[in-house]
Amino acid sequence: MAAGDDLSAAVGSLADDRKAALCLGSDFWHTAPIPELGVEPLRLSDGPHGLRTPPDRGDHVGLSGSVPATCFPTAAALAASWDRELLREVGVALGVEARAQDVAVLLGPGINIKRSPLCGRNFEYFSEDPHLAGRLAAALVQGLQSQQVGASVKHFAANNQETDRLRISADVDERTLREIYLPAFEYVVTTARPWTVMCAYNKVNGVPASQHRWLLHDLLRGEWGFDGLVVSDWGAVHDPVAAVAAGLDLQMPPDLGSADRAITAAVSSGRLPRSALDAAATRVLALVQRARRRRPAAVDRRAHHELARRAAAAGIVLLKNDGGLLPLADAPGLSVAVIGELARTPQIQGAGSSQVNPTEVDVPLQELGAALPSAQVSFAAGYQLGGGPDPALAGEALRIAADADVVVVFLGLPPGAESEGYDRGDLDLPAVQADLVRQLARAAGTRLVVVLCTGAAVVTTGWDRQAAAVLECWLAGQGAGAALARVLTGAVNPSGRLAETIPRRLADCPSFLNFPGEQGHVRYGEGVFVGYRGYDAAGRPVAYPFGHGLSYTRFGYRDLRVAQSGSADAGDLAVAVTCTVTNLGQRAGSEVVQLYVGDPVASVARPPRELKGFTKLHLQPGEQRAVRFDLTARDLSFWSPAHQRWVLEPGEFRVAVGASSRDLRLQRRIAVRGQVPSLPLTGASTLAEWLADPVGGAALRAALTADGRPAGVLARPELLPVIGSFPLLRLTAFPGLGITRQLVEQLSAGAGGEA
Ligand code: BGC
Numbered sequence: 102m103a104a105g106d107d108l109s110a111a112v113g114s115l116a117d118d119r120k121a122a123l124c125l126g127s128d129f130w131h132t133a134p135i136p137e138l139g140v141e142p143l144r145l146s147d148g149p150h151g152l153r154t155p156p157d158r159g160d161h162v163g164l165s166g167s168v169p170a171t172c173f174p175t176a177a178a179l180a181a182s183w184d185r186e187l188l189r190e191v192g193v194a195l196g197v198e199a200r201a202q203d204v205a206v207l208l209g210p211g212i213n214i215k216r217s218p219l220c221g222r223n224f225e226y227f228s229e230d231p232h233l234a235g236r237l238a239a240a241l242v243q244g245l246q247s248q249q250v251g252a253s254v255k256h257f258a259a260n261n262q263e264t265d266r267l268r269i270s271a272d273v274d275e276r277t278l279r280e281i282y283l284p285a286f287e288y289v290v291t292t293a294r295p296w297t298v299m300c301a302y303n304k305v306n307g308v309p310a311s312q313h314r315w316l317l318h319d320l321l322r323g324e325w326g327f328d329g330l331v332v333s334d335w336g337a338v339h340d341p342v343a344a345v346a347a348g349l350d351l352q353m354p355p356d357l358g359s360a361d362r363a364i365t366a367a368v369s370s371g372r373l374p375r376s377a378l379d380a381a382a383t384r385v386l387a388l389v390q391r392a393r394r395r396r397p398a399a400v401d402r403r404a405h406h407e408l409a410r411r412a413a414a415a416g417i418v419l420l421k422n423d424g425g426l427l428p429l430a431d432a433p434g435l436s437v438a439v440i441g442e443l444a445r446t447p448q449i450q451g452a453g454s455s456q457v458n459p460t461e462v463d464v465p466l467q468e469l470g471a472a473l474p475s476a477q478v479s480f481a482a483g484y485q486l487g488g489g490p491d492p493a494l495a496g497e498a499l500r501i502a503a504d505a506d507v508v509v510v511f512l513g514l515p516p517g518a519e520s521e522g523y524d525r526g527d528l529d530l531p532a533v534q535a536d537l538v539r540q541l542a543r544a545a546g547t548r549l550v551v552v553l554c555t556g557a558a559v560v561t562t563g564w565d566r567q568a569a570a571v572l573e574c575w576l577a578g579q580g581a582g583a584a585l586a587r588v589l590t591g592a593v594n595p596s597g598r599l600a601e602t603i604p605r606r607l608a609d610c611p612s613f614l615n616f617p618g619e620q621g622h623v624r625y626g627e628g629v630f631v632g633y634r635g636y637d638a639a640g641r642p643v644a645y646p647f648g649h650g651l652s653y654t655r656f657g658y659r660d661l662r663v664a665q666s667g668s669a670d671a672g673d674l675a676v677a678v679t680c681t682v683t684n685l686g687q688r689a690g691s692e693v694v695q696l697y698v699g700d701p702v703a704s705v706a707r708p709p710r711e712l713k714g715f716t717k718l719h720l721q722p723g724e725q726r727a728v729r730f731d732l733t734a735r736d737l738s739f740w741s742p743a744h745q746r747w748v749l750e751p752g753e754f755r756v757a758v759g760a761s762s763r764d765l766r767l768q769r770r771i772a773v774r775g776q777v778p779s780l781p782l783t784g785a786s787t788l789a790e791w792l793a794d795p796v797g798g799a800a801l802r803a804a805l806t807a808d809g810r811p812a813g814v815l816a817r818p819e820l821l822p823v824i825g826s827f828p829l830l831r832l833t834a835f836p837g838l839g840i841t842r843q844l845v846e847q848l849s850a851g852a853g854g855e856a
Pocket of ligand 1: 147148208255334335454
């Protein structure tokens with residue numbers, strides 16, 4: 102098969118069993134070779150923040166170790182950078198490593214929404230916000246695919262927990278799917294054109310994602326125009342025939358001898374249209390053809406390690422910094438007590454299929470020591486990772502803390518606590534660490550710096566009021582140690598922002614009462630009120646809000662302007678939002694300018710504010726920059742299941758620009774003009790809806806007018822508040838109202854609906 106070959110003709114030349122073979126891999130990591138077409142197998146590899154390629158003679162699953170590769174920061178850490186350009190760079194580097202390992206498709210990025218901070222795989226995902234997740238993932242995919250290596254955007258869709266992940270049904274209403282769980286996929290698919298999408302393990306409203314025709318066909322290919330291949334998550338296929346029929350192209354790992362037979366038999370018996378099998382096989386060939394452009398590459402390990410450090414530093418979030426304790430200035434008299442096993446044994450990634458075998462690992466303790474050559478740096482482990490209370494270790498830590506000018510304690514979860522396959526049960530730090538940090542906070546609060554190395558939020562209440570400074574470093578890959586040293590000493594000015602809220606307690610989380618579900622179902626009962634949308638709607642305090650993060654400098658915001666042009670009805674509404682941001686401090690630094698929009702009066706429950714734009718600016722001291730965001734009608738709309746489309750309701754909207762979702766610096770109200778598209782009136786429409794409609798109401802009124810006077814129900818206006826909510830058809834059984842079945846049919850036909 103050569104480039105430009107007619108793939109449909111190539112597939113047409115194959116017997117059904119050979120087509121079925123194409124739709125299954127040949128082993129755990131490869132697509133099937135078809136020698137008669139000159140088709141070589143393609144290698145797929147995890148993903149997402151580094152390559153996890155089993156050595157050639159290794160086990161297929163790769164659990165016994167993989168070829169060394171750069172362990173870039175996990176998605177949680179990358180997302181906290183809010184930096185599209187950086188994500189693109191990491192994508193390019195991943196692409197180069199994939200080329201070097203002869204990998205055609207990298208199984209990532211994972212872009213599921215962080216519905217609950219308990220989800221075991223949150224470290225592999227970007228954000229609780231779909232706008233942010235989509236923008237960042239698209240940049241990474243663009244970078245990766247610029248190397249002619251395919252991305253596999255996963256896990257499509259509504260895979261937001263690990264508990265019972267292969268069977269659970271995510272029961273989620275249509276509006277919530279459209280507004281929260283699908284837009285990141287939609288954005289990546291429509292702008293970055295990933296080569297592949299990976300379906301999820303779970304069911305979506307009762308239908309396995311691997312055979313969900315609406316998701317895989319109608320939406321993904323139909324509405325979004327996806328032209329790539331859909332691969333199953335590993336083991337996600339319930340029914341291989343239903344999967345092909347729904348639009349799943351490649352089933353992994355292959356259930357050889359069974360799935361292929363079932364598919365071939367279904368085609369022979371006419372149960373599966375041959376055209377469905379042909380379409381899937383053609384898309385596998387198209388992937389093979391795309392992958393042919395890839396060329397081998399050599400990896401500059403030092404350069405990639407340095408990028409891993411830079412990326413890790415960009416995602417570190419300075420949560421608080423009372424009294425300007427940070428940055429630490431190197432000085433001969435300075436004594437720094439570094440506490441915590443995690444400073445010596447760093448936790449750089451989570452567990453599961455994403456686990457990379459790093460090429461090298463920076464150790465925070467060593468890096469901090471090297472960055473403070475004149476200071477005296479002492480160390481105490483304080484606790485054992487995964488161990489129980491150890492008074493001797495804690496005592497030694499408190500002793501060195503007492504004598505130090507500054508105490509830096511490293512906290513986090515033990516290996517395996519954040520993993521694919523299961524969720525966390527709580528948001529707490531291990532009890533030994535929580536006890537230790539409380540004691541340190543009491544003893545050395547104003548001198549205490551807490552460094553969190555976790556893949557997702559942990560509860561900080563109980564000690565963070567006393568600690569002077571708190572940093573969240575996430576699970577930040579092999580360069581995290583140097584990155585932390587650079588941020589702690591000011592070589593890098595922190596610029597990370599929270600891509601997920603840090604709640605005060607687990608019970609405050611919007612999904613709390615509906616996570617992780619029971620008896621095979623998880624009800625997405627909080628609807629669109631996920632993450633900050635939920636905390637804000639409930640007016641609930643949080644420890645640190647979405648979008649929050651401090652810098653060693655300060656930024657000023659001014660001159661908000663909002664200009665509206667076009668109209669929603671004409672389909673060309675555009676809202677330009679501009680402001681000016683200035684670095685008011687003495688150091689160069691980066692600010693993430695965030696744009697939020699809200700519709701305070703709407704016919705459906707809407708979040709008070711939603712992120713609709715962001716940009717990261719690097720400013721020298723005193724430098725100022727104009728920022729511009731362009732909003733479209735979609736940014737102001739909600740998904741209306743009744744209309745089956747995005748609806749923009751006219752009225753007042755709030756536009757706010759700020760440094761976090763709860764630090765809005767500039768706000769404006771704008772009046773948006775437009776008309777809500779009317780729904781066809783039917784017998785199921787209520788009496789009040791009929792009367793409110795200009796055309797339908799006139800027809801009903803005309804029918805209920807006798808001798809120029811109101812008749813039937815119109816003659817009894819006092820009844821309207823009581824029976825206005827009745828569907829018209831139900832009122833045909835009520836005597837004296839003048840509403841007959843024949844009238845309803847006649848009116849409905851006139852209104853374009855059905856009785
Ligand atoms: C995970 C995927 C991964 C695949 C292959 C699955 O268990 O859910 O994210 O890409 O395995 O390792």
